[in-house]
Amino acid sequence: MRVPRPPRLPRLPRLPALAPPTFSGRLHDARTATSLGRWLGAAIAVCFVTGLTSHYLQHPPGWLADVLPSRPTWGYRLTQGLHVASGIAAIPLLLAKLWTVYPRLFLWPPMRSVRHALERLSVAVLVAAAVFQLFSGLLNTVQWYPWPFSFVPVHFAVAWLLVGAVVLHIAVKYPEIRAHWSRRSPGTLELPAADGPDRRSLLTGVAAAVGAVTLTTVGQSFTPLKRFDLLAPRHPDHGPQQLPVNRTAAAAGLAGVSTxxxxxxxxxxxxxxxxxxxxxxxxxxxxxxxIACVEGWSKSADWTGVRVRDLLERAGARPGSAVRVVSLEKRGAYRVMEMGSDYAGDPLTLLALRLNGQVLSLDHGFPARIIAPNRPGVLQTKWVTRMEVM
Incomplete structure (x- = not known):
């Protein structure tokens, strides 16, 4: 008896061999990448330094609390305005830089040597950290947090990661950066002369994009340009008593205050x-x-009230004392605030009762709020109910 053969399965079609993509477009070259990298590096450097200033003014460690200066009065306004402006300006620079170098992401084999492996690692960390920092910072300006973690500590930590990746990337790529830094750099490689006009056009377009986003957002802190403040989430004149508000009384859970x-x-x-x-x-x-907020907006105003140092002296505080301030709000990361001695003793630091000649509105902290020079807005505590000599 013959055993029937099993049916033959149809042969699967052979898949074509995968080959890395090839790029024939122009301007994906080292000279263009270096030119954009100079601008992007400068923006990241300004953003990092001013970000450190903002972080340590907002969250000073104990040893720094009594060292932070209250002058110049406009210090935080300047540094935080630069921080947000440079971060926003870096976004079109980053996108242009990524467009220039993205063909290198498909190089094969992915790692040809130890140096090449370090380069690829630095690029991966650099791109991830830069994208996260710039776009999470942008979302912070509109106070939208679509993530489960706390923004401030993570943003601060990734900033150090980004700077480390930049330093490593520069160290690994230094020979190529040096060769293409300028036309007169020793060892400059000859590139097609026909690319020159296109490269200039690209750089001009990127510069125009940076100028446009800066002009339409920087007016939220640099008030002479406030008429061009089209894209920023805050306008310096919009809000109760012609001053913006980040945290309203309703958001703080205060329907009203009984005097x-x-x-x-x-x-x-x-x-x-x-x-x-x-x-x-x-x-x-x-x-x-x-008053200058971490989201980037700021505006000067006339504040009237009692000097904090006078209130502390009446309570028997010694010169050089710090103060803890407690708000009426029941929740919030900044309902309790501490001021070092330099702020507490400054004659410009007030427990303010009036704004621009008018009694404080509830959203601006009625019946009393703190206003101090060179201080982040989140630390200008509203709805004050208690002060403690430290």
Missing amino acids: VHWRLTVLGKDSYQLTLDELTALPQHTVTLP
């Missing part, structure tokens, strides 16, 4: 309490100070 029951408590050697009428009856001082 009948509200008291300012100052704790120290000679603790005391004041009603709003008693606080208003104390000597009032008016100062012109900017």
Whole structure:
């Protein structure tokens, strides 16, 4: 008896061999990448230095708290404005740089030597860190956080990772960068002369894009350009009493404040309490100070209130004392704030009761808020109810 043969399975079609893609487009060359890299590197350097300044002013370690200066009054406004402006300007630079170098991502074999492996590693970390930093920072300016982690510590940590990747990348690519830094650089490689006009056109277009995004956003902090403030999430004149607000009273869980029951408590050697009428009856001082927020907007205003150092002296505080300030809001990372001695003792630091000649609106911290020079906006505590001599 013959055993029937099993049916023959159809032969699968043979897949074509995969080959790395080839690129014939122009301007994906080292000279163009180096030209864009200079601009991008400068923007990242400014963004990193000003970001460190912002972080340590906002979250000073204990040893630094009494060292941070309260002058110049416009210091934080300048550094944070530069931080956000340079970060936004770096976005079109990064996109142009990635467009120039992306064919190198498909080089085969991916690692030809130890030096080449380091180069590829530095590029991978550099691109990932740069994309994360710039776009997460951009989302922070509009206060949108579509991620489960805390923005500030992660943004700070990745900033160091980005700078380390930049340093490693420059070290590995230094011979090529040096060869293409300028037309007069020793060892400059000859490239097709026909690429010159196209390269200039590309760089001109990128410069125009950087100028456009800067011009339409920097007015939120550099108020002489506020009429061009079209793309920034804040306009310096829009908000209660012609001043923007980040955290409203409703967001803080405050439907209103009863002046009948509200008291300012100052704790120290000679603790005391004041009603709003008693606080208003104390000597009032008016100062012109900017309020500058980490999201990049800032504006100067006239603030009227009682000097913090006068309130602390009345509580028996010694010269050079720091202060802890507590808000009425029940939740929030900044409902409790500490000021070092330089801020607390500065005659410009006020417990403000009025803004531009008007009683503070609830969204601006009624009945009383802190205003201090050279200080991040998140630390200008609103709805103050208690001050503690430290």
